[in-house]
Amino acid sequence: MGEARVIANYNYRYLEPFTLVGGFFLLASIPAMIGSRLLERKFGQPSVQ
Amino acid sequence: MEWNWQFALQILPDLARALLTVEITVVASALAICGVSPCFSCAYRHTGRFRRLPIVLSRRSGISLSPLTTGIIGIAVYNSAYLSEAYRGAVLSVNKVQIEAAVACNLGRYATWRYVIIPQALPPLIPVLGNYVIAMLKETPILSAITVLELY
Numbered sequence: 001m002g003e004a005r006v007i008a009n010y011n012y013r014y015l016e017p018f019t020l021v022g023g024f025f026l027l028a029s030i031p032a033m034i035g036s037r038l039l040e041r042k043f044g045q046p047s048v049q
Numbered sequence: 050m051e052w053n054w055q056f057a058l059q060i061l062p063d064l065a066r067a068l069l070t071v072e073i074t075v076v077a078s079a080l081a082i083c084g085v086s087p088c089f090s091c092a093y094r095h096t097g098r099f100r101r102l103p104i105v106l107s108r109r110s111g112i113s114l115s116p117l118t119t120g121i122i123g124i125a126v127y128n129s130a131y132l133s134e135a136y137r138g139a140v141l142s143v144n145k146v147q148i149e150a151a152v153a154c155n156l157g158r159y160a161t162w163r164y165v166i167i168p169q170a171l172p173p174l175i176p177v178l179g180n181y182v183i184a185m186l187k188e189t190p191i192l193s194a195i196t197v198l199e200l201y
Contacts, residue, residue, distance in 0.1 A: 002193040007060050015050050016057040020064055028071060029183050036179025045172040 069199045073117070074186040077124040081185070082178060085129035087136065099130035120192035128185055135177045139170040 004017040114122070143166050151161040189199050 002190060002199055003064060003066065005193070006198070007063055011056070011060075013050070013053070013056060015052060017060055017064065019052075020057060020061065024064070024070075025187060028074075028186055032179065032183050032186065036176065036182070039179070040175045043172060044175045 069117070069197070070186065070189045073121055073124065073189050073192065073197075073199065074182065077121050077128070077185050078182045080121065080125035081129045081132055081181070085125055087133070088129075096130050096133050099126060102127070116192070116195045116197045120189075120195055120197045124185055124188055124192075128181055128188075132178070132181055135174060135181075136170075139174040139177075140166060142173060143169045 002021075004021045008014045008017045147165055147169065148161060151165040156165065192199055
């Protein structure tokens with residue numbers, strides 16, 4: 001299983017590992033979203049005003 | 050259960066070790082966007098087969114590769130089946146008159162694709178590609194089913 005699940009099962013604490021993983025996924029998806037928005041602005045169709 | 054900051058800080062280095070998730074996402078996205086999706090767009094018959102497959106089964110290929118490689122290929126192939134439809138839609142959105150004009154200008158098949166179809170098909174495709182990259186990032190926890198020790 002994943003690293004967070006291993007840590008959670010080992011320490012019998014589930015709140016912290018899974019919350020941190022959730023935060024990580026949020027932090028990782030925000031740059032992807034910003035990158036996508038920048039690419040769209042540079043190469044994409046002009047937006048309707 | 051109360052939040053324990055000390056424990057959270059203690060496990061942070063262990064979680065940081067498992068940043069394999071980002072690596073999997075980057076490689077699988079590159080593979081899906083550049084390699085497999087265009088192939089699927091050409092082999093339209095196989096697209097439906099992979100779209101009907103549950104995502105967990107796409108990791109069980111039966112070929113002896115390392116779990117990480119199998120996982121990356123699985124994610125790439127699974128998402129490529131969906132991405133190829135986006136590619137097809139983008140190409141179909143190019144006005145047919147443009148292609149007829151390219152033929153009338155005596156452009157070859159390659160030149161038509163390179164200078165007429167792809168430049169017009171790419172802009173509407175970019176937001177869709179962004180969505181799929183984020184979707185791939187969120188699908189990586191499924192790799193824990195085949196013993197890839199990633200983040201979740």
